[in-house]
Amino acid sequence: MDLPASAREGMKIARPKSAISRAVADKGIPMDGRASRRPLEIFAAILVAGGFIYSYHLGTDALGASEAYSAWAASKPGISAIVRTPVLHDPGKQVFYYVVLHYYTRIFGLSEISLRSMSVIFSLTTLVLVFALGCEMFDDNTALAAAAIWAFNPLAVVFAQTARMYPMLISIALAHLLLLLRVRSRPGIASGIGCGILGAALPYTHMAGLLILGAEGAILLRDLAHGRRDTMAWMALILAIALFVPYLPIALQQSQDLIYGHSLDYLGPPLNYSLAIKLVVGLTAAGAALWLVFGRSLERNGEEPIRLLVVWIVLPPLAFIVGSVMLHPMFNLRYLSPGIAASSLLIAGLLGAASIKWRNLLAAGFALLCLIVLPFDRPKPQPWRDLVEQVAAGDKSAPVFFESGYVSNGNTAEVPNGGFPFGYYSVPFDYYFRGDNPRIAIPGFDSAAARMTIEERVSSAGGGWLVSWKDGDAVKSELPDPKRFSVAEKYRSEHLAFYRITPIGK
Template identity: 60%
Template sequence: MLARSPRRPVQIFAAIFGVAAVIYSYRLGADALGASEAFSAWSAAKPGIGAIARTPILYEPGKFLFYYGALHYYTRIFGLSEVSLRSMSVVLSIATLALVFALGCEMFDDNTALAAAAIWAFNPLAVVFAHTARMYPMILTLAVAQLLMLWRIRRRPSASLAVLCGVAGAALLYTHMGGILFIGAALAMLVRDYIRGRRNPMPWIAMAVTLVLFVPYVPVLRAQSETMISGHWLDWIGTQYEYPLWIKVASVLGAAAVCAWFVFGASPELDRDDRLRWVAAWTILPGLVLAAGSIAIRPAFNLRYIAPSLATAALLIAAGVAQVSVKWRNLTAAGFALVCLIMLPFDRTRAQPWREIAAQVATEGGAADPVFFEAGFVSNDNAPNVPNGGFPFGFYSIPFDYYFKGANPRIAIPGFDSAAARTTIEERVSSAGGGWLVSWKEGDAINSELPDSKRFKTVEKYSSDRLAFYRITPAHK
């Protein structure tokens, strides 16, 4: 019987890599940009780094400078089309796939790495990230790269690689606040190493470089945190859950107990180098901490914020199943990849309507008809009407302006003051003879904002979750 070629896993990975690159690149410009993607385009189009830096500080707390800065220079070369904006995510996504394979080879073996790559490559979440002009593919790339370098210098000390690892960690923090969760997981496992007598200074140097490089941003982070608490929580987290105190305490203590086990628990004889524990910590701890915080403080859990954990979960599954059976590891990887490929044609997100909205404004009514946008942070349905300074021009004006270049006046109305918004709409529509409203509100919230039905005719042109589009005209027209 012929021996299996040691190059075979690499060759199969190359085939997976090629297929994934094609899938990630397919139909990049078919769907209109979503509102958040248009925000990326708007940020990247700023004239310089100073203006770009103010974008997340003022309008998007929790998201930092690095992604928008990189996208700025990328789009200066390739333009601001949907394909160009999303293609950077494609590049980052295929880089992440290569890093998952490299991490598997470094921590385990080529065949486990191949299985992990097969599990991750066609995962619907990986495909969605690749097709989205947002910072989440960059978070994936930087976090997995940092883990790979950290593991290498942990086993083979290198001062130059330690510095590079520290820079990658800082870049992760400068991309998204969620990077703190992965820096924390790494520090927890390095504490474990220290307790168990592994006193290699290079990983600690890497962590020090990360923290030193991020220190200049700490005052900005403090200001952003205040904005998140006082205003931006209206957007992506919403109001505090009314859990009983004992559930909050139990969730925090439970998360702390799991963290303590990862740091202080005994290692099995078959894994004295803690390979599985490291991958498990990176995969489990960020989501666990975020979930416990969501219960104890305010809801903040979203799979996007722990995207790197989803990639390392593929390696954890491959390595974990291999402990039981190599055959089952291979079958699991092949079966999962096949199911994902079968599901891909059906796994389509709802197309964004901004092209159609722009087309209707261009073809119906006149150029003098104002388009109204609610100023303020986009509110959760249950959030109170709290005055705030978020998006004074109206968040939805950003995707609208990406597709609509007409002269129609854009009017910002206070999203937190329905009475004032209604008055403005009625006055401007009466003067112009017609108008449009783009709203994030639903139900009673939007009804209190719409003009008097006896004096105005309101026609709903589009409605979905957190987006409604109305044509408003005087009743006599």
């Protein structure tokens, strides 16, 4: 029986949505195929707010010691001198950041604002990449939630306002992951070459980039186990490694120095776990890695975006944990910064799989909470301007002593090493101080020799200053004889102390 036109129209309206229609609706894409502008507009607002927050108070606080090393490396006359900086004085920190900062500061100068503004640029780039990855792996609303989760995170703000390589590392890592995913699904020669170049930039920025490349290799291994060849993606990874090979001998030497040369002792001395514990940790980590790479699929989406993110985020810290147990402490939150940023995507993806409504509410709530907390979460300002003023106000002939050697804890401070031969804290001091006071390096690993030098030079000059990275108990052994010298502690914080030393009766 033929139904009236009005009845047929009513049946069309009442017809349940198809799976494709529901998916399109969840993605915020109208049925005419055009992408919704609302997530883009909200993301643009987040990006503008992020730019304002990241740029706020950029030049207010003095540079920290590590930031001063960035300025020192960037001020070198050329690339060859820049390359020698991390090799000789700062193992583990590779050259790419210093080279980019060198050319950036040639245009904008070496002020605190100029040095930190490059980190702001990379941090805003990271926000764009988080959104782009969310669109690539999930949908634009999930991408928006991930961007909101990361944008005002206190850790993201700290990275943006610090003149160090970590914002660049995060940005390069996420850009490489995005390009790898596109090469994996839509192979192309140009994109494959670009992916390889970006991959090589990772370890040239920080040695932790090698672990990220390893995690991406694990992702491609899982594809291979499921019959997916990813030829162009494999070629991109091979190109990345090939481009890093010329630097490999230097990287290996730095790795040995990092592990055995005590430059990581600020993380703590070796813990000397028993063989049984090492075996348990090693086997557990290996089992977890194997399950992540070869375990059965738990997602309906054949691309497995959740597992892919878990592999990319979890494998690098797993390697650091195993290395810390087997060899020497090497785990630091900053080294995992790309994975921390990518965790916003993982959280948004998991929440979206459970409930789109709760994903949106929690992402907005977390962003609001971060904005409330930020004014109370500013790091303690560095004291270098105040210390310099004290020295400048005193005798111009009074020497300033700096301990050479790697910044260490406990008994390892007494282990001879060639780290920072001019004194670790001389670089931030010299960034702010322009006086003529002699700067003298004393061996931080030889308290007796350091004490002898301090007593001799202070006696002849009538006074002096000591800038130390040792704690109160460790520094006592290098301070001069209290019967002949007066020692006044002018400043103390973690890993930094400042003393005024004068002969008694002066």
